[in-house]
Amino acid sequence: MRPGVLPLAIVAGIALAAILGPLLLPWSYDAIDWSAVRAPPLSPGHLLGTDAVGRDLLARTLAGTRVTLAVAGAAAGVALAIGTLWGMIAGWCGGRIDEAMMRIVDALYALPFMFVVILLMVVFGRSIVLVFAGIGAVEWLTMARVVRGEVLHLRHRPFILAAEAAGAGTSAIMTRHLLPNLAGVAIAYLLLTVPQVVMVESFLSFLGLGVQEPMTSLGILVHDGAEDMDVAAATLLVPGAVLVTLLVALTRAGEALRDRLAP
């Protein structure tokens, strides 16, 4: 089996379970079962047990995974868009513009970006839209560097020169010739950005600064589980395990794809 296939299958499995699972379960993630508070795993009706107020742990974990993945996907998309555009303009224009744009990237790299995201949260209030816009806005730096490198490498290739000689405009060259050739590398780094974003989102939610109740996310579930672990260890172990599995599988898949494209 090719490297990267197994991790990708695991990611797909978790995503599918998170999307379809809640439809199949009798319990919604916020439904309270008063007859079964802190039920242990494998209790009747609650496969993984319940939390401190009797909410089904499996339903909550699936719903939390779905929110985490949705936030991560959206934020990674923002990062992809900004990073690709920035890197393409810098790489294509070259010279002073390139120098200035990459200096800005260097300067931003040196910032304690988690603190900047939290600063943004504090300033603009804790909304889920801001969570992923804020994360996306700081996670695009690596993407910009990678895309710029690729563009520098591509721009003197014969097919680009030919397009230029044939009189194609800059925007046409960028969309028709550069973008399709950047796509592979961009997707590999998109896969690597998603776990970073998942980490940031769970971090913020764990501290109470990200996704807010009654919505839930893996970070919130780990936080709640940690409060309650002395009496119901599963409430910490289950979301924690899903989170770590997701992070490792996404990273392995992204690295495998990156190594295949740029050995």
Next chain:
Amino acid sequence: MRAILVRRMMTALPTMAAVILLSFLLMRVAPGGPFDAERPLDPATRAALAHAYGLDRPLIEQLGRYLLGLAQGDFGPSLVYRDFSVGDLVRQGLPVSLTLGGLALAVALPLGIAAGALAAMRPGGWVDRVLMLAATIATLLPSFVTGPLLVLVFALLLGWLPVSGWGGGDPRHLLLPVIALALPTAGAIARLARAGLATTLAQDHVRTARARGLSEGRILLRHALRPALVPVASYVGPAAAGLLTGAVVVETVFALPGLGRYFVQGALNRDYPLVLAVVILYAGLILLFNLIADLLYGWLDPRAAG
């Protein structure tokens, strides 16, 4: 060497200035105020409070006063911890956070380099593969998962170590937080050290050393390790950022009286001066660590110093 430092300072100082200016402005345009409570204050009290904290002055004057205070190490009053100035909180909390981060780095560096060296001895072998998978997982282990897990196992189930608290800096209280904080950094360092060593071990001077019959261990220590550590050195800046960020969570999980915990409380309660001070302070620290990384870089690889 000096040229590199000067060039770095040329980026670092404007970055620092921009951080201070932007975070100050962001905080001031923020909707909602520090005096918003469940029961609204009457206008007179609100005006008096705003006046006492200088919030009714023109923005430019507030900035001027803030910068003047900053230059004297005065970060203004904390709006949540009413009896303390932000400077007091920083003086109390920063040593705790720095101790935590320093110890974690002291654990992560040797652990990561040793694991990376062991893995690089036989690239592709099972030791290499197991260690690198472990390093990948360690890198991705969020400290808010490892922290509670360590507490669950070593404090609640086995009862060997205390659950939380600072205990006046007692090593038994520090062990679990330091491990939770060090693991991701150790994993990242192991991966970098392995990559650096695998490249170096394939080079001519190492082949020559082997041909002269030197032992593997001696080759590793005397000839390969120093150039191989260049990628690790350039990671010192990001590692410092990661440790300071991780410390925020670890301090929250283990109820340690560090600056990160004050920062979270400040962020949850819109304590502008406190949040602002931590962002500026940490930005400065991280820029400092990037400079240190550059110095290390030049020392490890004199060719880069040119």
